[in-house]
Each structure stands twice: as C-alpha cells, then as structure tokens.
Amino acid sequence: MTTAPAYLDRSRDAITPALRAVVDRLDRKTRHQAAYHFGWVTASGVPASADAGKAVRPALALLSAEAVGAAPEIALPGAIAVELVHNFSLVHDDLMDGDEERRHRHTVWKLWGASSAILTGDAxxxxxxxxxxxxxxxxxxxxxxxxxxxxxHLIRGQVEDVSFEQRSHVAIEECIDMAAGKTGALLSASAAIGAVLAGAPKATVDALALYGEQVGLAFQLTDDVLGIWGDPAVTGKSAHSDLRARKKSLPVSYALNQGDTLSVELAAWLSAPGEPSEGELQRVVGLLSAVGSREWALAEAARRMALAEDALRGVELNADARGELLALGRFVVDREV
Known part of the structure; x- marks a missing residue:
C-alpha cells in the first residue's frame, strides 16, 4: 500500500481553520450536523477528532496554484469550496444509498433524518x-x-447512477460516463481551480483539469473494487456494501458485458427484489471474480492514472508541484485493494 503523501496533512492543516470558520456561519442545528459530518464534534456536540477523510480535493486545489507558480494561499477559497461540494455530495449520497455508517460513525441522515441530511448538504x-x-x-x-x-455534472452522474438501478443492463461506456460525472468532474475541477484563481493560461488549466478527470476515474474504479472486495475495517462500510445495494458499479458492469452464462445469472440476481443473504453475496463475489472484474477494474485504474500523468507532462509546471500531483494520484490508485 502506498503511504499517504505528506502534502495531504499539510493541506488539511492549511484549510481546516478556514473551513471551520465558514461552517460556523450556518444556523445552530445545521452547523452542528455539518461539524459532526466533518468529524469535529460528536453527535451530542462534544469536540472530537474523528477521521474527516483524506481531503484529496483541497490538496489538488492548492497544488494546482503552486503548479502554475502561484502561492498556494491564492487557491484557499477554491480548496474550501471543493471540499464543501464534496461533502455536500457525501451527505446526500449516504441518504440515497441508505448507508448508515461513514468512517465508522453513523451518517447524518441516520442520526437526524432525511430532511436534515438534505438541508445540511444544501447548506x-x-x-x-x-x-x-x-x-x-x-x-x-x-x-x-x-x-x-x-x-x-456531478449531479448528472448521480442521476445516471440512480437510473442504472432500474435497468437490467448497463454498457461499460455508460458506466464510465456516469463515473466521469459523479467522481471525475469534481476531481477535475479541484485540480484546475487553483490555476484558474491564479489566472493561468487556458492550456495549462485544461491539462490540469484532464489530469484530475483521469485521476477521478481511477479513483472511482478503485473505490468500486473496495465496495465489493474491501475490508470493512479499512473502508468504514459494511462488507460488500455496493453489492448489498445491488449497484451496477464498474466491476459489475464489466461482468454484465461479458456475454456468458455467468453474466445472465448476475443480471438476474441484480434484478431480484429484497435484501440479499450472505450466501448470495458470496456467490456474486465468486461470479465477479470468475470473469476477472477485479483485475479489469484495477488495470483500467492504472491506465487512467497513466493518462493523468501524461497530461501533466504536456505543459510547463513547477517541478515540485508536479511531483506532488503525481504522488497524490498514485496514492489514490494504490489504496489498499
């Protein structure tokens, strides 16, 4: 497993005070729920230091400013903004997916209800x-x-993801396009927004955006692998969480498009009603493994990361910041899978 780049800790330390100050503007109830989601307080409001996530997106925002020769401070509003949008999507995703835990803690909707989760995300x-x-x-x-x-674009991707639940078949290209919106769009913006705030040339901004988009696809592929094969102690979610929801994630879409008897069995299972049993889940994991879904997803993630690295090499960037961006992307792809 790749060690988390030190830049992640530095960027989190840089944005957290400003992010807290921004969240403090909210009304008392929404502020409490947002602070809980970020891991700053317990459900009862006691100060805490729970896992608040890796803060990859604000790190990308700060690095993109440095990459074009600007001070990272100029990107601070962008770093805070992308982290807020990311967490808006997480609070809503947890509700839509019915996930009761995130990072080993109850989700906002589980504690305060659907309406509160919607409003906290909107805020x-x-x-x-x-x-x-x-x-x-x-x-x-x-x-x-x-x-x-x-x-x-993020919402478009989420809409498509939800629509896939009602369909018996989803092409791989459709699934990739959904992931480009749901995950790739915000990582793309994160990798470009610092350069935009610094007034960088369009060609440079576009290269950074392409880098972020491809890292986003690599991230989603890896995340989908973790959603099926990940260790709950590492992911903070229940075992086989995506399969429990019968989600047509990228590895599942790959298996559905293989055109063999296993694909037919998998499609029938995905369309079945009710909560799947542990035996069913193990059977489906076996089907996915038999057609090489895990290997395909990890190989595709590596290919997308290579495209991201090529984008950074195509424009003139600060060498140190380029190196940090490359390290951050590799960390995203090489998570414990």
Missing amino acids: MLALAQEVLLESGLPTAAPAALLLAQTTR
Missing part, C-alpha cells in the same frame, strides 16, 4: 459558492462558474 453547497464569490479575486467569477458547472 454546504451554498457556502461553496459564497466562499469563492466573496474572495475578492479578479478570477473569482470564472472559478465560481467552473464550480457551478462541475456541480451540474
């Missing part, structure tokens, strides 16, 4: 735009536009 999304637009930078409007467009 985070509103704060993201507020932070960018009040920054006073001459590039604030283009950055805010990028984030708004990104949020639209």
Whole structure:
C-alpha cells in the first residue's frame, strides 16, 4: 500500500481553520450536523477528532496554484469550496444509498433524518459558492462558474447512477460516463481551480483539469473494487456494501458485458427484489471474480492514472508541484485493494 503523501496533512492543516470558520456561519442545528459530518464534534456536540477523510480535493486545489507558480494561499477559497461540494455530495449520497455508517460513525441522515441530511448538504453547497464569490479575486467569477458547472455534472452522474438501478443492463461506456460525472468532474475541477484563481493560461488549466478527470476515474474504479472486495475495517462500510445495494458499479458492469452464462445469472440476481443473504453475496463475489472484474477494474485504474500523468507532462509546471500531483494520484490508485 502506498503511504499517504505528506502534502495531504499539510493541506488539511492549511484549510481546516478556514473551513471551520465558514461552517460556523450556518444556523445552530445545521452547523452542528455539518461539524459532526466533518468529524469535529460528536453527535451530542462534544469536540472530537474523528477521521474527516483524506481531503484529496483541497490538496489538488492548492497544488494546482503552486503548479502554475502561484502561492498556494491564492487557491484557499477554491480548496474550501471543493471540499464543501464534496461533502455536500457525501451527505446526500449516504441518504440515497441508505448507508448508515461513514468512517465508522453513523451518517447524518441516520442520526437526524432525511430532511436534515438534505438541508445540511444544501447548506454546504451554498457556502461553496459564497466562499469563492466573496474572495475578492479578479478570477473569482470564472472559478465560481467552473464550480457551478462541475456541480451540474456531478449531479448528472448521480442521476445516471440512480437510473442504472432500474435497468437490467448497463454498457461499460455508460458506466464510465456516469463515473466521469459523479467522481471525475469534481476531481477535475479541484485540480484546475487553483490555476484558474491564479489566472493561468487556458492550456495549462485544461491539462490540469484532464489530469484530475483521469485521476477521478481511477479513483472511482478503485473505490468500486473496495465496495465489493474491501475490508470493512479499512473502508468504514459494511462488507460488500455496493453489492448489498445491488449497484451496477464498474466491476459489475464489466461482468454484465461479458456475454456468458455467468453474466445472465448476475443480471438476474441484480434484478431480484429484497435484501440479499450472505450466501448470495458470496456467490456474486465468486461470479465477479470468475470473469476477472477485479483485475479489469484495477488495470483500467492504472491506465487512467497513466493518462493523468501524461497530461501533466504536456505543459510547463513547477517541478515540485508536479511531483506532488503525481504522488497524490498514485496514492489514490494504490489504496489498499
């Protein structure tokens, strides 16, 4: 397993005080629920230091400014904004997926109900735009536009993901396009927004955006593997969490498109009603393993990471920041799978 780049800790330390200050603007109830989600307090409001995630997206935002020769501080509004959008999506995803735990703690909807989770997520999304637009930078409007467009693509990807639940067959290309919206769009924006705020040339911004998009696809492929084969002690979710929800994730889509008897059996199981038994889940894991779904997903993740690295080599960037970006991308792909 690749060790987490030290830059992740440095970027989290850089954004956390400002992120806390922004969240403090919310009304008392929403502020409490958002702070709980971020791991800053317990459900009863006692200060805590729970796992708040790796903060990959704000790290990318800060690095993208450094990559174009600007001080990372210029990207701080962008770093806070992408982290807020990311967590808006997580709070809503947990509700839509029925996930009762995230990072070994109850989710917001599980503790306070669906309406509270929706409103808390919405508040985070509103704060993201507020932070960018009040920054006073001459590039604030283009950055805010990028984030708004990104949020639209993220929601499109989520809509497609939900729609797949009602279909018996999903092509791999459709699944990749869904992941490009649901995950790739925000990582793409994260890798570009610092450069946008720094006023970098379009070609450089586009290269960083492409890097982030491909890292995002690699991230989703790896995450889908973890959702099936991941260790609950590492992922913080129940074993076979994606299969329990009968999700047509990328490894599942690959298996469905193999056109053999195993694919037919898998499609029938995905369409079946009710909560799957442990025996069923083990049987499905065996089907996926038999057609090489895990190996395909990990190989495709590595291919996407190679495309991301090629994008960074195609433009002039600060050498140290480029190295940090490469290390961060490899860490995303090489998680414990």
